[in-house]
Amino acid sequence: MWGGRFAEGPSAVMREINASIPFDKRLWRQDIAGSKAHVAMLGAQGIVSAGDADAIAQGLDRVAADFEAQGVPVDYALEDIHMVTESRLAEKIGPSAGRLHTARSRNDQVATDFRLWVRDALDEADAALGRFQDALIVRAEEHADSVMPGFTHLQSAQPVTLGHHLMAYYEMIGRDRSRLQDARVRLNLCPLGSAALAGTGFPIDREATAAALGFDGPTRNSLDSVSDRDFALDYLAAAAQCSLHLSRLAEEFVIWASQPFGFVKLSDQWSTGSSIMPQKRNPDAAELVRGHAGRILGCLTSLMVTMKGLPLAYSKDMQDDKPPVFEANDLLGLSIAAMTGMVESAEFRTDQMRGLAESGFATATDLADWLVREANVPFREAHHITGRAVARAEADGVRLDQLPLEALRAVDDRIDDRVYDVLSVDASVASRTSFGGTAPSRVREAIEAARSARAEERR
Numbered sequence: 001m002w003g004g005r006f007a008e009g010p011s012a013v014m015r016e017i018n019a020s021i022p023f024d025k026r027l028w029r030q031d032i033a034g035s036k037a038h039v040a041m042l043g044a045q046g047i048v049s050a051g052d053a054d055a056i057a058q059g060l061d062r063v064a065a066d067f068e069a070q071g072v073p074v075d076y077a078l079e080d081i082h083m084v085t086e087s088r089l090a091e092k093i094g095p096s097a098g099r100l101h102t103a104r105s106r107n108d109q110v111a112t113d114f115r116l117w118v119r120d121a122l123d124e125a126d127a128a129l130g131r132f133q134d135a136l137i138v139r140a141e142e143h144a145d146s147v148m149p150g151f152t153h154l155q156s157a158q159p160v161t162l163g164h165h166l167m168a169y170y171e172m173i174g175r176d177r178s179r180l181q182d183a184r185v186r187l188n189l190c191p192l193g194s195a196a197l198a199g200t201g202f203p204i205d206r207e208a209t210a211a212a213l214g215f216d217g218p219t220r221n222s223l224d225s226v227s228d229r230d231f232a233l234d235y236l237a238a239a240a241q242c243s244l245h246l247s248r249l250a251e252e253f254v255i256w257a258s259q260p261f262g263f264v265k266l267s268d269q270w271s272t273g274s275s276i277m278p279q280k281r282n283p284d285a286a287e288l289v290r291g292h293a294g295r296i297l298g299c300l301t302s303l304m305v306t307m308k309g310l311p312l313a314y315s316k317d318m319q320d321d322k323p324p325v326f327e328a329n330d331l332l333g334l335s336i337a338a339m340t341g342m343v344e345s346a347e348f349r350t351d352q353m354r355g356l357a358e359s360g361f362a363t364a365t366d367l368a369d370w371l372v373r374e375a376n377v378p379f380r381e382a383h384h385i386t387g388r389a390v391a392r393a394e395a396d397g398v399r400l401d402q403l404p405l406e407a408l409r410a411v412d413d414r415i416d417d418r419v420y421d422v423l424s425v426d427a428s429v430a431s432r433t434s435f436g437g438t439a440p441s442r443v444r445e446a447i448e449a450a451r452s453a454r455a456e457e458r459r
Contacts (some may be wrong), residue, residue: 002052003105003131005323005392006209007198007222010334010373011025011306012386014210015076015077016076016247018078018316019076019078019080020079020080020081020122020319021075021078021079021080021084022074022076022161023249023322023323023326024080024081024110024157024322025071025072025081025425026062026085026117026326027081027110027113027114027117027322028064028067028072028081028085028279028406029064030112030113030114030116030117030120031081031082031109031113031256032060032063032064032085032111032165033116033213034113034116034192034213035060035085035100036057036212037100037108037192037208037209037212037213038055038100038103038104038192038209039053039056039060039235039430040053040212041103041204041205041208041209041212042059042099042204045062045203045205046202047103047202048099048102051219052099054098055093055096056093056096056099056100058093058095059089059092059097060085060089061084062092062134062330063088063089063090063193064390066088066407066415067241069404071207072084072089075087079381080106080110081255082106082110082113083106084111085161086098086100086101088253088292090122090357090389096329098249100169100458101413103193103195103200103202103204104193104195104200104459105193105194105226105246107194107195107196107197107226107313107314108192108193108194108195108196108222108225108226109192110192110226111191111194111225111226112190112191112213112399113190114229114231114232114321114322114325115187115215116189116213118232118235119184119187119188119214119230119331120186121235121325122180122181122183122187122235122238123184124333125180125238125239125242125332125333126180126184127338128170128179128333128336128337129173129176129177129180129242129336129370130177130265130454130457131340132173132340132343133170133173133174133450133454134170134208134454135340135343135344136166136167136173136343137167137170137447137450137454138344139163139166139343139346139348140162140163140164140166140170140443141163141444141447142168142287142425143161143162143166143348143457144161144162144163144164144241144351144355144444145161145163145440145445146161146162146163146350146353146445147159147160147161147162147350147353147357147425147426147429148160148161148162148165148263148350148353148355148356149353149356149357149360149362150165150322150362150438153399154255154363155360156357156359157361157362158355158362158363158365158428159357159362159363159425159428159429159438160429160432161438161440161443162350162353162436163440163443163447164346164438164442164443164446165334167327167345167443167446167447168449169245169248170446170450172245172248173245174365175241176238176241176242176245179195179237179238179240179241180235181235182234183231183237183238184236186230186231186234187231187234187235188214188215188221188270189210189215189216189217189218189219190206190209190210190213190217190218190219191218191219191225191226191228191368192206192209192210193206193209193218193220194219194222194225194226194265195315197222197223197224197226197227197313197314197392198222199222200445201247204389206218208242219377221458223312223313224312226257226313226314227310227312227313227315227318228312229303229307229318229321230323231305232303232325232340233300233303233307235325235328236296236303236324236325236328236453237297237300237332238330238416239296239299239300239332240296240297240328242336243292243293243296243331243332243335243440244293246292246335246336246339247289247290247292247293248288249339249343250287250288250339251286251288252286252347253266253283253342254283254290255285255287257281257283257286258357258365261352261356262349262352263345263348263349263353263356263397264282264348265281265347265349266281266285266337266342266345266347266350267342267345267346267347269341269344269345270283270285270286270338270345271283271284271285272284285337285338285341285342286338286342288334288338288341289334289335292331292334292335295328295331295334296331296332297329298324298403299324299325299328300324302320302324303320303321303324306320306321307321322446324443329368343413354407354431357425358399358425359399361390361393361400362392362425362428363398363400363401363422363423363425363427363428364386364387364389364390364400365386365423366418366422366427366428366431367382367385367389367400367422368383368385368386369422370418370419370422371385371412371415372416373414376415377414377456382395385411385412388411388412389403389408389411389412392407392410393409400422400423401423401424402421405417449457
């Protein structure tokens with residue numbers, strides 16, 4: 001396609017390093033869509049004849065059918081998906097295929113194709129995360145009252161409910177979805193018509209091609225249009241943040257599935273065994289989600305480093321923009337699907353959770369709060385009194401709510417028998433009625449709000 005300037009062809013190594021068809025063949029649907037919009041505009045503007053425009057459009061449909069049925073051929077001599085498509089089109093309709101590239105460059109063509117692909121990826125990830133939220137809602141509702149230890153520093157801190165814990169991830173995923181949606185808004189301008197870098201002298205209609213491809217309008221600067229990959233970085237940044245949230249839940253499942261915790265049994269679908277130890281039940285799916293987060297973060301770093309020093313406008317380095325995006329997309333899709341499946345099928349062992357919540361003096365803060373409320377003790381003093389009570393319970397080998405009143409009054413004589421109303425884990429959880437708190441009534445409110453939000457999305 002550019003051989004007129006050169007007396008010799010490229011070396012075998014140059015041909016291989018220069019070709020992107022092994023990976024950018026994934027853009028074929030977007031390339032066909034962009035080309036059909038472009039040729040329709042060329043025909044409407046009289047830049048190519050109506051006959052040629054119709055022949056090219058029909059030929060592109062035939063090429064698309066071939067790609068769908070047989071896959072995209074990897075031809076290093078043709079370099080990329082754009083030239084493979086044009087070459088196959090020429091086989092179908094002859095020399096008029098060469099008119100398709102009028103008033104465009106591969107620079108604006110790939111920028112458009114890639115935006116279309118990333119837009120689809122954003123939509124697919126958002127939809128998958130919505131399904132993940134649905135799974136979290138269902139399981140949270142089942143366990144709105146199920147008491148478990150809430151941790152700080154992985155130490156038992158205060159009792160919460162499993163429903164409250166799962167809804168924390170609903171909130172995280174909601175923020176991930178908002179980042180994907182924000183990225184889509186910024187992405188949704190069309191570079192097509194910017195040509196190589198300076199625009200074109202043909203009387204093209206960029207508004208028409210933008211509308212045909214579902215964009216909100218054309219991009220405003222041709223130099224920026226062909227060199228911008230912010231949309232890919234936005235996608236990778238959102239994917240990386242999302243993968244960190246998935247990894248946090250995956251890590252909890254790994255910990256919870258271990259024998260010392262025993263909080264959850266993952267289904268056979270999401271577990272593997274050992275080649276030598278027949279008793280093993282390994283949470284490999286969760287571990288792989290945890291590992292994928294590192295790879296997705298690496299994809300973001302890779303593209304950021306590629307883009308950091310590039311002058312305007314297009315440089316060949318930007319050919320390496322697609323592999324990290326494709327890799328991150330594949331890993332993120334697998335991770336979301338795996339975590340959705342694990343949440344849906346997990347067997348939560350709430351008796352074990354309750355037992356650990358009861359054994360870790362997790363209601364100590366409730367005792368301190370009671371002293372502040374009922375005995376008018378300053379909180380710092382109440383904190384010290386409670387610490388002594390915990391030490392007494394630990395020495396006696398009992399829970400706080402099992403200490404006799406005499407023992408508690410020996411710590412501080414302002415304590416009376418009303419304190420037992422707050423020392424059980426159920427009483428502690430039920431008392432946390434502040435907005436966003438773990439009280440089952442508040443958890444059910446959060447679940448209802450989440451259900452309403454998801455129903456509104458589907459309208």
